[in-house]
Amino acid sequence: MTLNILFSARPNFWKKYEAPLPRALAEAGIDARVFQPGEVAAEDVDYIVFAPNGPVEDFAPFVKAKAALSLWAGVESVVGNETLQMPLARMVDTSLTEGMVEWVTGQVLRHHLGLDRHIVNPEHDWKFVIPPLARDRVVTVLGLGALGMACAEALVALNFRVRGWSRSAKEVAGVASFSGEDGLLAAVEGAEIVVLLLPDTPATENVMDARAFAAMAEGGFVINPGRGPLIDDAALLAALDSGQLAHATLDVFRQEPLPEGHTFWAHPKVTVTAHTASETRPWSASQAVAANILRAEAGEELVGLVDRGAGY
Structure with missing residues (x-):
């Protein structure tokens, strides 16, 4: 039997x-x-491969579709869509994971080694500063899903003292794991670097607030390649201005692109990157989609199956 697959995304x-x-x-x-919207009758579609910002917003007409397979890892903008009643899978892609691990470890090492003091040195000061070893640096990863777990494991391999926090308890070799609301402050207490890789849900909004920043080691660093709403922006700026935090590297924001004139652009303690920490590569994402369709056709659970109640 030939399957009809609808591809719904921007041109x-x-x-x-x-x-x-x-x-x-x-x-x-x-x-x-593979069809684009308008090229096949809705009732004849077997699977929908889509980007959440694509043209299909009403999924109700696709009465035969067995699953909706997102091209994005984040599904916060579509998980509440009441017309989307079929199984929903977020993108789980090897290149997405590899890219995130590379970006996160690069930013962690940048701050751990204090590279900025040498890259930006207009006075040509001979800055003889010896950084601590990784084994003496506490790095906390908030979020131990596929991306967070891979990043935590990479940081363990570099010999950092890694902590991890997730909604439910997770076991990761070499990682001191915390979970639940009570475990959050314990996970960031005294941490010198905090990496945010949580999904955007009502339960995670402003998870890094004034109290969490105050719990970190003085002069610590925040790295956010997860989602913009994870951070209370006003509390972050206050922590940077007071010296409680030394720097924040932000790849995601509440509004994207980050508006011209936003405080983050000109703040001397903020690095802005344009949501480039990790991106799905079409060739590997296509392989992930094909593998998930094979699973669905065999009656197996989808990789990345979204828990509607949890929001991810």
Whole structure:
């Protein structure tokens, strides 16, 4: 049987996936045709591959569709869509994970080694500062999902003293794990670097607030490649201005692109990157989609299946 797969995303996405997605399906042994919105009747669609900002917002007409497979790791903008009643899977992609691990470890090492003092040194000061060893530096990773766990494991391999926090208890080799509301402050207490990799849900909004910043080691660093609402922006600026925090490296924001004139752009203790910490690569994302369709056709649980109650 030939499967009808609807691809719903902005035109620039289709250009990227037009070749690799059919190729990945064929290589996986899936007999399928890929359509864009308007090219196939809704009642004939078997699977929907979509970006949450794409043209399909009403999923109700797709009465035969077996699953909606997101091209994004974050599903906060679609998980509450009442028309989306079919199984929903977020993107779990090897290149997404690898890219995040590389970005996070790079930023952690940047702050751990104090590289900024040498990169920005207009006075040409001979700054003889010996950084501590990784084994003497506490790094806390908030969020131990696929991305957070991979980053925590990479930091353990670099010999950092790694803590992790998640909604429910997780066991990660070499990581001191905390969970639940009571475990949050314990996880950040005395931490010199905090990495945020939590999903955006009502329960995680402003998880890093004034109390959490105050619990960190004085002169600590915050790295956020997760979601903008995880941080109370006003509390972050106050912590930076008081010296409680030395620097914040932010890749995600409440409004993107970050508006011109926003305080973060000009703040001397803030580094802004343009939501580039990790990105799905069309070739590997297409392979992940094909693998999930194979699982669904075999009656197996989808990789990245979203828990509607938890919001991710």
